């Protein structure tokens with residue numbers, strides 16, 4: 001932590017913590033215009049409003065949005081939010097890993113086959129329904145004709 005004194009606080013924190021947001025772990029863009037979405041901001045773990053200092057021991061880098069989210073919450077609350085966030089991220093990463101481990105070819109084919117079977121079943125159902133409709137309307141027509149014939153015969 002003996003960063004060159006001529007480095008800005010952001011520069012020193014970048015050296016100390018890397019180029020990621022303290023809260024969400026997402027990449028910070030040090031070339032982005034200040035205040036833009038991925039630009040680094042100085043987050044006071046103990047908020048200035050709560051007497052937090054400007055020393056590096058009280059500072060971390062975050063996205064502007066993440067900084068706003070942390071706001072003036074007590075330091076313990078910020079640490080809790082961060083732990084929760086990281087647990088969520090770990091869960092998402094684990095789920096992604098499971099998906100990544102599933103062979104895409106297999107999964108894709110099975111999915112397509114299932115879809116084809118389903119479509120074939122639907123078509124079969126439709127055909128049976130159409131046939132039933134034709135038979136029913138034929139029978140109705142026959143009955144009408146029969147009734148008409150009977151009426152004429154009388």
Ligand SMILES: [Zn+2]
Pocket residue numbers: 021022023024025026062063066
């Ligand atoms: Zn962030």
